[in-house]
Amino acid sequence: MSGKYKTPLLDELEKGPWPSFVTEIKKAAQSSSMPQMADDELGQLEKSYSTRLGYWKHGGIVGVLGYGGGVIGRYSSLPDEFPGIAHFHTVRLNQPSGFFYTAEALRMVCDIWDKYGSGLTNLHGSTGDLVLLGTTTENLEPLFAEYSSRGWDLGGSGSAMRTPSCCVGMARCEWANIDAMDICNTMTQHFQDELHRPAFPYKFKIKVSGCACDCVAAIARADLSIIGTWKDNIQIDQAEVKKYADAGMDIQAEIVDMCPTSCMSYDNGEIKINDAQCARCMHCISKMTKALKPGKEKGATILVGSKAPIVVGSLLSWVIVPFIECKPPYDELKDLTEKIIEWWDDNAKPRERIGELIEAKGMRPFLEAIGVPPQPQQVKEPRKDPFFFWAESDFKK
Numbered sequence: 001m002s003g004k005y006k007t008p009l010l011d012e013l014e015k016g017p018w019p020s021f022v023t024e025i026k027k028a029a030q031s032s033s034m035p036q037m038a039d040d041e042l043g044q045l046e047k048s049y050s051t052r053l054g055y056w057k058h059g060g061i062v063g064v065l066g067y068g069g070g071v072i073g074r075y076s077s078l079p080d081e082f083p084g085i086a087h088f089h090t091v092r093l094n095q096p097s098g099f100f101y102t103a104e105a106l107r108m109v110c111d112i113w114d115k116y117g118s119g120l121t122n123l124h125g126s127t128g129d130l131v132l133l134g135t136t137t138e139n140l141e142p143l144f145a146e147y148s149s150r151g152w153d154l155g156g157s158g159s160a161m162r163t164p165s166c167c168v169g170m171a172r173c174e175w176a177n178i179d180a181m182d183i184c185n186t187m188t189q190h191f192q193d194e195l196h197r198p199a200f201p202y203k204f205k206i207k208v209s210g211c212a213c214d215c216v217a218a219i220a221r222a223d224l225s226i227i228g229t230w231k232d233n234i235q236i237d238q239a240e241v242k243k244y245a246d247a248g249m250d251i252q253a254e255i256v257d258m259c260p261t262s263c264m265s266y267d268n269g270e271i272k273i274n275d276a277q278c279a280r281c282m283h284c285i286s287k288m289t290k291a292l293k294p295g296k297e298k299g300a301t302i303l304v305g306s307k308a309p310i311v312v313g314s315l316l317s318w319v320i321v322p323f324i325e326c327k328p329p330y331d332e333l334k335d336l337t338e339k340i341i342e343w344w345d346d347n348a349k350p351r352e353r354i355g356e357l358i359e360a361k362g363m364r365p366f367l368e369a370i371g372v373p374p375q376p377q378q379v380k381e382p383r384k385d386p387f388f389f390w391a392e393s394d395f396k397k
Helices: 008-012 021-031 035-051 103-116 137-149 180-190 192-196 238-246 251-256 283-287 331-347 354-361 363-370
Strands: 089-093 117-122 130-135 206-209 224-230 264-267 270-273 298-304 318-324
Touching: 008 035, 021 035, 021 117, 035 117, 035 130, 089 137, 103 117, 103 130, 103 137, 130 137, 180 192, 180 206, 180 224, 180 331, 224 331, 238 251, 238 270, 251 264, 251 270, 251 283, 298 331, 298 354, 318 331, 318 363, 331 354, 331 363, 354 363
Parallel strands: 206 224
Antiparallel strands: 089 130, 117 130, 224 298, 264 270, 298 318
């Protein structure tokens, strides 16, 4: 049980083999300078488990001066019963690119949070931010003042650019084809106004992955996915291929037969690749790291439109630009992103994501608006995609 409430239902969640969020909330009730917040949160959660009803409500405009996002207002619908969480606002901090923290930085974040909030954190939210769970309206300004004075900024929330996120990229991964962390930081700095002052029809997420392994799941979760790739041929070391075979790998079954475009063959101990048919999916490279490497002419594939289900079903991204160079200061990438957002902002209904808008209006007006020509890679499902219509002018040289 917690210090203030009997919590038999929540206590059951501490009995399994895995770490329990209940245990962490109880710890926060002991360490935070506002222990009643964590304690009352436990009490209300126990009540929710008992009644099978939720008691959180959203409402009211809360935030810090000059920012329209970054703080999500949250209140208890039972303030008299649980006064410690009458206000329980969520604060999003913009995470460092690649989620790299020093122990000193994390300690500082937690010390400030213990001073002004419940002590509860979420590392990380789906958007990417470092999420601080539970503070009061009067504590928002002093909380932000302390964080900003130490170099931290708020993340995105509401109908705005959400905080861009990325994989560790070249910092730790040999497969990275682009500097995901630098791109993420550059896009974050470039779109500061769009991030902090909501003015969009709905949310817009940018995620950057160094390769098609897509360790941040950009293709499934981002309105704009930037995926590292290459333009030339896969590099093959046949001597290392032989070592994999000698070590017992069934190259035919595990590599060649698994190729989604059937662009590989394995004859007489050598791998051959028809690179014109290669989709750059990274399967063979990730399985034979020493024998196969990405090509040398590197850049990114740009995809648009994924989302989780809300109004309509979930969507995966469309390829929009098969290959774009990604070199600092990334002007071409920034210009393309601005055109994409402008078309969406001009045409979308409230709470309509860009993937839903493309489904409604078609791919052709979208491509025309952003100045990208139709290309075969943009077709999701051959002979089933209703969004492509060709005019005679498209075929004129």
